[in-house]
Amino acid sequence: MAIFSDKSFEETYKQFLSIQAEWQEILIDTKVASDTDFDGVEFRHVGLTGDEEQLEKAKAIIVKWHEFATACEEIRKQKQITILKETYAPLPYILEAEQDVFISRRPAYSSIDHPREALISRYDNLIKKFGTSKLAAALIKQLKQEREFFINQKPGTIYRLRSHGFTEISISHKDYGSTSFDRTQVGTHGALIFSRHFTKQTIEFKELERTEAASIYDRMIPIPCALFERGDLYSIEDIEFERKYREAHRFVHKSGITLKHGWKNREKEGRLKYRGTEKYPDFIAKLNHLRPQRQYIIEQDMILVERMREIGEFQSKSIVDIRARFLLDDELATGYYPKTVNARRQELIDEGIPLYQDIIKDAKGSESDKD
Numbered sequence: 001m002a003i004f005s006d007k008s009f010e011e012t013y014k015q016f017l018s019i020q021a022e023w024q025e026i027l028i029d030t031k032v033a034s035d036t037d038f039d040g041v042e043f044r045h046v047g048l049t050g051d052e053e054q055l056e057k058a059k060a061i062i063v064k065w066h067e068f069a070t071a072c073e074e075i076r077k078q079k080q081i082t083i084l085k086e087t088y089a090p091l092p093y094i095l096e097a098e099q100d101v102f103i104s105r106r107p108a109y110s111s112i113d114h115p116r117e118a119l120i121s122r123y124d125n126l127i128k129k130f131g132t133s134k135l136a137a138a139l140i141k142q143l144k145q146e147r148e149f150f151i152n153q154k155p156g157t158i159y160r161l162r163s164h165g166f167t168e169i170s171i172s173h174k175d176y177g178s179t180s181f182d183r184t185q186v187g188t189h190g191a192l193i194f195s196r197h198f199t200k201q202t203i204e205f206k207e208l209e210r211t212e213a214a215s216i217y218d219r220m221i222p223i224p225c226a227l228f229e230r231g232d233l234y235s236i237e238d239i240e241f242e243r244k245y246r247e248a249h250r251f252v253h254k255s256g257i258t259l260k261h262g263w264k265n266r267e268k269e270g271r272l273k274y275r276g277t278e279k280y281p282d283f284i285a286k287l288n289h290l291r292p293q294r295q296y297i298i299e300q301d302m303i304l305v306e307r308m309r310e311i312g313e314f315q316s317k318s319i320v321d322i323r324a325r326f327l328l329d330d331e332l333a334t335g336y337y338p339k340t341v342n343a344r345r346q347e348l349i350d351e352g353i354p355l356y357q358d359i360i361k362d363a364k365g366s367e368s369d370k371d
Contacts (some may be wrong), residue, residue: 009071013083016068020189023061023092026054027190032200033103034190035169044169045190046103048203055194058094065091090187096194100174100181102204108168113236116150116157122227123147139226146224153235160239162217163231216242244314245305252305255319256298263294293336300331307356320344326356 030047037043049055069088075081095101127143130136171191172181184191193203220242222232267287274280301319304326308314316322323337324344332341348355 047192092189097173104206106208110166158236161231248314
């Protein structure tokens with residue numbers, strides 16, 4: 001048990017352990033779903049009850065749980081405490097659902113952050129543990145090489161260990177009048193559903209497949225680290241970089257979709273306007289001439305995102321800004337782009353903001369190629 005200098009808070013902690021046990025008793029008694037950890041131990045229970053008295057008891061527990069969590073966070077602001085945050089967080093909750101509710105479980109990843117200094121300490125302890133054992137010589141050599149990498153990183157760097165093989169449980173429900181489901185994830189300490197209509201036999205449980213959606217980790221190479229049995233290690237700085245890249249990629253992709261819709265609508269309006277007139281053949285000829293140019297612009301915009309990634313700057317907030325800064329001279333001279341791009345390019349130059357071709361000196365059309 002945690003030891004506190006403040007005796008009253010130590011008593012509060014004892015009381016919390018008691019209400020925590022009561023909460024788990026309710027969930028296990030009403031359990032309709034749960035998860036298991038790697039040791040096969042059940043956790044993350046979901047309970048279902050229609051008992052009003054049991055609901056009131058659970059509500060009182062949640063209130064006390066929140067009070068304890070708040071007290072811990074207030075103390076944590078002032079000094080270190082020996083209670084781990086995981087003891088009370090994430091907070092459990094009660095969902096009162098009258099209709100359209102189901103529970104689902106799907107594959108998931110687990111992420112834990114580790115400071116650079118903590119990793120180095122782990123390396124030191126592991127290297128010391130194996131000592132001079134000849135049987136562990138290859139492993140010790142590997143550990144020392146990996147440790148050297150972290151020694152050379154800046155102090156305070158945070159790394160994230162991302163492990164697969166986990167699952168997550170969530171509860172989906174609709175409120176009256178709603179057309180879409182709200183989904184709430186179930187944390188370590190579980191959740192309780194209150195419903196007068198559903199029973200353990202009628203509530204739906206869905207075992208979902210993992211979707212192969214694109215992830216920011218797809219373009220990242222894990223940092224070699226033999227400290228952990230499972231999982232891949234990445235620096236938070238690299239993760240944030242990839243997140244910004246992904247946001248920029250989505251922005252430009254969305255801009256392309258908007259352009260296509262605009263072109264399609266104008267084409268439709270033009271067909272209706274000119275069909276059956278002498279101007280119709282010229283209109284169709286112009287469309288056929290513009291289509292390759294429009295396709296070029298869409299493809300080129302996605303290339304510009306990769307150029308943003310190359311120099312690591314994703315601050316541009318408009319497609320005009322991106323084109324003005326990241327297009328090369330000969331690309332801009334094609335005439336496919338509106339005059340606003342040229343005007344904005346000159347504004348960037350006047351503001352002293354370097355263009356892509358000035359930063360990447362071997363880029364096609366850069367100053368170094370013109371000499």
